[in-house]
Amino acid sequence: MxxxxxxxxxxxxxGLxxxxxxxxxxxxxKKFQTEFDPGAFNAYKELVKNVLETGSAVDATTWKYKLxxxxxxxxxxxxxxxxxxxxNIKxxxxxxLYKEVEAMTGKPYRHAQIFMFCNAVTAAKMMD
Known part of the structure; x- marks a missing residue:
């Protein structure tokens, strides 16, 4: 007893x-939800979900598509x-990447290219 x-x-x-x-x-x-972009909470939630599913931050933040x-x-x-x-993303x-791999290995490599896009205002906020 x-x-x-x-x-x-x-x-x-x-419980308490x-x-x-x-x-x-x-x-x-609440502060997070009001100060950030309205879609930020869902984006971060999806990011955390992807990291937990894949076990890799790289895989969770990379989009790969076959043509x-x-x-x-x-x-x-x-x-x-x-x-x-x-x-409005530049x-x-x-x-x-494929050119670098070919130069380093001396062998042909499939087309693999990384693109960087950025909203200038968002980038400025990140740097301030």
Missing amino acids: FLISLLRNILALI AAVVAAGMMYPQI EDGVSIDDAIQSMKIAANAH HVGELP
Whole structure:
């Protein structure tokens, strides 16, 4: 009987601690939701989910797509640049990874290219 009562009290304390912690975190979560872009919370939630699923921050933050048959590499690159520009996101750089791999190994490598896009205002906020 004593053991059950002790266990019940310990569980009640754990529950109380969880409620107090949630109450203390609520204002910070509300601040996060109001100060950030409206979609930021869902984006971060998706990022955490992807990191937990893959076990890799790199895989969770990288998008990889194979081109459909009949779509050229140049057409795909142009489409990405147009889509980014439509969202006021600028193409700020690209890394032709396949060329570097070929230069280092002396062997042909499949086309693999990394593109960097950035919203200038967002970048300025990050640097300030």
